[in-house]
Amino acid sequence: MYHGPPGPPPHDSNEPVDDPRTEQRSRMVRRPEITRQRPDLAPSWDEVGASFPVRITRSFWRRLDPADPDDPLALQVMPDPRELETDPGDVPDPVGDAATSPLPWVVHKHPDRVLLLVTKRCHLYCRYCFRRNHAPSEAMDPTPGEWAAALRYAAASGASEIILSGGDPLILPDRALLATLDALEGVPVRRIHTRAPITFPERVTEALVSELAARRPVWVVVHCNHPRELSDEVDEALARLIDGGVPVLNQAVLLRGVNDDVEVLAALSEALVRRRVFPYYLHLTDRAEGNAHLRIGAERGLALYRALRGRVSGIALPRFVVDRPDGSGKVDVETLVGSSVGEPGIQADMGEV
Numbered sequence: 319m320y321h322g323p324p325g326p327p328p329h330d331s332n333e334p335v336d337d338p339r340t341e342q343r344s345r346m347v348r349r350p351e352i353t354r355q356r357p358d359l360a361p362s363w364d365e366v367g368a369s370f371p372v373r374i375t376r377s378f379w380r381r382l383d384p385a386d387p388d389d390p391l392a393l394q395v396m397p398d399p400r401e402l403e404t405d406p407g408d409v410p411d412p413v414g415d416a417a418t419s420p421l422p423w424v425v426h427k428h429p430d431r432v433l434l435l436v437t438k439r440c441h442l443y444c445r446y447c448f449r450r451n452h453a454p455s456e457a458m459d460p461t462p463g464e465w466a467a468a469l470r471y472a473a474a475s476g477a478s479e480i481i482l483s484g485g486d487p488l489i490l491p492d493r494a495l496l497a498t499l500d501a502l503e504g505v506p507v508r509r510i511h512t513r514a515p516i517t518f519p520e521r522v523t524e525a526l527v528s529e530l531a532a533r534r535p536v537w538v539v540v541h542c543n544h545p546r547e548l549s550d551e552v553d554e555a556l557a558r559l560i561d562g563g564v565p566v567l568n569q570a571v572l573l574r575g576v577n578d579d580v581e582v583l584a585a586l587s588e589a590l591v592r593r594r595v596f597p598y599y600l601h602l603t604d605r606a607e608g609n610a611h612l613r614i615g616a617e618r619g620l621a622l623y624r625a626l627r628g629r630v631s632g633i634a635l636p637r638f639v640v641d642r643p644d645g646s647g648k649v650d651v652e653t654l655v656g657s658s659v660g661e662p663g664i665q666a667d668m669g670e671v
């Protein structure tokens with residue numbers, strides 16, 4: 319686990335005064351404002367925050383009910399004392415990143431795709447995040463040398479897709495983000511996995527969109543779990559991307575108390591399709607230490623998914639997947655549950671089946 323506060327990333331040590339992160343910092347909700355609404359969180363705040371930072375954007379804050387501990391948006395972002403509990407199902411490296419990392423900040427699970435972890439920073443920290451566990455000594459950003467090596471590896475890999483992930487790649491200033499894309503110019507498809515259009519929609523400026531569109535095909539994969547996350551500001555950010563020529567997909571995570579309800583899942587999928595966003599994946603929550611209170615078992619998840627399949631059209635149906643801790647990548651939960659009879663190893667991969 320790591321401890322804040324973070325310093326500036328090495329990508330831009332000559333950070334200009336108009337750097338968007340300066341603005342980002344002023345658009346975060348401060349601790350007293352949160353604990354005024356939820357005094358029950360104050361006693362454990364320091365300990366929870368030391369295990370995983372607390373950061374909530376004002377934009378996201380406006381969409382949640384801060385006084386309601388069961389609010390599906392608040393559950394995703396409020397620092398919960400249950401994060402300090404360990405669970406027998408926790409996995410230290412839930413998606414097998416370490417086993418498939420040939421060098422720092424690079425994950426290479428499949429021959430045709432390389433994942434670059436641009437940073438560990440995010441505009442908002444989701445309490446269920448599967449990359450929430452880092453050693454205290456770990457850096458938040460690559461050193462310039464590490465980053466140059468990561469880019470060289472990705473460019474020489476022969477991969478047909480490079481995925482920029484993290485952390486959130488849109489925490490970088492445009493200049494650093496675009497330089498990364500340009501360094502990978504020879505790769506046929508570049509993807510950016512980001513929750514910023516949902517959590518910090520003002521980050522998606524016309525200028526950024528036109529730069530991304532000029533480098534097409536650049537795909538953007540966003541992360542929205544509940545239809546109430548789709549505010550007017552988010553709609554505008556998504557429309558800027560799509561109208562600008564940048565295709566957008568969504569990944570959602572199935573979370574207890576947030577969206578473990580077929581009507582909520584259907585409403586999310588249909589709302590995304592109406593906004594021209596394809597609901598690409600629904601993930602069974604990866605079993606990171608500290609997120610057990612938000613996880614549901616694979617069998618219940620599959621029952622929900624089957625109900626969703628009977629409820630929405632084909633273009634509104636995501637794939638229901640889980641990332642296996644052995645680093646072999648995503649598999650359909652339906653396949654695993656179907657094949658898990660008598661195979662405790664596979665059942666163990668998914669936790670409580």
Ligand code: SF4
Binds near residue numbers: 439447448
């Ligand atoms: S935005 Fe993504 S990487 Fe950042 S905390 Fe949320 S789930 Fe984790």
